[in-house]
Amino acid sequence: MPVTVLLVDDEPLVRAGLRAVLEAQADIEVVGEAADGAAVIPLVRRLRPDVVAMDVRMPLMDGIEATRALLRTVDEPPKVLVVTTFENDEYVYRALRAGADGFLLKRARPAEIVHAVRLVAEGESLLFPASVRRLAAEYGDGEGGGNRAARAALERARLTEREGEVLRLMARGLSNAEIAARLVVGTETVKSHVSAVLAKLGARDRTQAVIAAYESGFVTPG
Numbered sequence: 001m002p003v004t005v006l007l008v009d010d011e012p013l014v015r016a017g018l019r020a021v022l023e024a025q026a027d028i029e030v031v032g033e034a035a036d037g038a039a040v041i042p043l044v045r046r047l048r049p050d051v052v053a054m055d056v057r058m059p060l061m062d063g064i065e066a067t068r069a070l071l072r073t074v075d076e077p078p079k080v081l082v083v084t085t086f087e088n089d090e091y092v093y094r095a096l097r098a099g100a101d102g103f104l105l106k107r108a109r110p111a112e113i114v115h116a117v118r119l120v121a122e123g124e125s126l127l128f129p130a131s132v133r134r135l136a137a138e139y140g141d142g143e144g145g146g147n148r149a150a151r152a153a154l155e156r157a158r159l160t161e162r163e164g165e166v167l168r169l170m171a172r173g174l175s176n177a178e179i180a181a182r183l184v185v186g187t188e189t190v191k192s193h194v195s196a197v198l199a200k201l202g203a204r205d206r207t208q209a210v211i212a213a214y215e216s217g218f219v220t221p222g
Contacts (some may be wrong), residue, residue: 002029003121006043008066009055009083010035014106018053018083021110028117037066041073049078050121053104056084056091064095071099071204079120079205087131093139101207102127123205129173132207136214137221150215157200164218166193171210171219 005022007015007030015033022028031047034040038061040052052070056063067080082095082103092103101123104116119127126132140147159167162183169179176194180187194206203209213219 002027003051003117004029004031004047004049005117006030006032006034006040006047006049006052006078008034008037008040008052008058008063010058011055014055014083018113021113022117024110025114028114037061037063037069040066040070044070044074044078051079051081051117053081053083053117054100056082056089056095056103062091063100064091064098067095067098067100079123081116081120081127090139093135096132096135096207096211099204099208101205103131124177125175126170126173126206126210129171129210132210133171133214133221136211140211140215140221147215150212151217154201154212154216154218159197159200163193163197163200166190167197167209167213168219170194170197170206171213 005028007018009015019030022030031049032043034043036058037054040054044052054063054066063082070080071077080100082092082100083106084092084103085106087105095103101120102116104113108116116127119125165183166179169182174182176187176190180190183190198205198209201209201212203212214221
């Protein structure tokens with residue numbers, strides 16, 4: 001089955017460019033388009049895409065609020081890939097904190113666009129881990145020991161030593177297979193640890209878990 005994608009951007013040329021790149025792939029299908037975040041929820045309910053590629057800045061409802069609304073109101077929501085002009089942007093970090101699974105630069109090369117959609121759809125690795133580290137360092141609301149609320153939440157999670165080790169490797173951007181090789185365990189074992197980490201942190205996916213790790217001071221950016 002192909003990865004299905006909904007494009008949300010107020011610039012028709014951007015949508016047309018993304019559609020052309022993605023539909024050139026046999027395993028990706030663009031199932032719809034929207035010009036504003038306000039249209040996302042009804043389209044997602046009707047089309048059930050795997051991934052929403054969503055502009056972070058739009059005139060009526062931006063990508064941050066649209067992501068929050070989507071995750072709040074839709075059962076089994078799709079992955080959200082924020083599309084942005086600037087990488088080091090507080091809007092991007094706010095979108096990730098709101099629940100987006102990754103971000104994509106509008107100037108990205110076609111191969112990078114395709115890779116981002118596939119990686120976010122699979123959900124087994126962190127997209128652009130170095131960029132997430134930089135964003136966390138600049139906008140993560142915590143210096144040194146992290147912010148108090150995030151630190152308290154991580155303490156309540158009571159991660160085991162192995163789960164903490166897996167979270168640190170996730171924050172470095174390692175995939176499940178790479179973590180398995182590093183820890184000399186099976187991939188299924190790693191998947192179980194990742195699932196436990198997400199459940200204990202109340203995180204929707206590994207991106208949210210990694211942000212929690214940075215903001216709590218459990219992992220330090222850099």
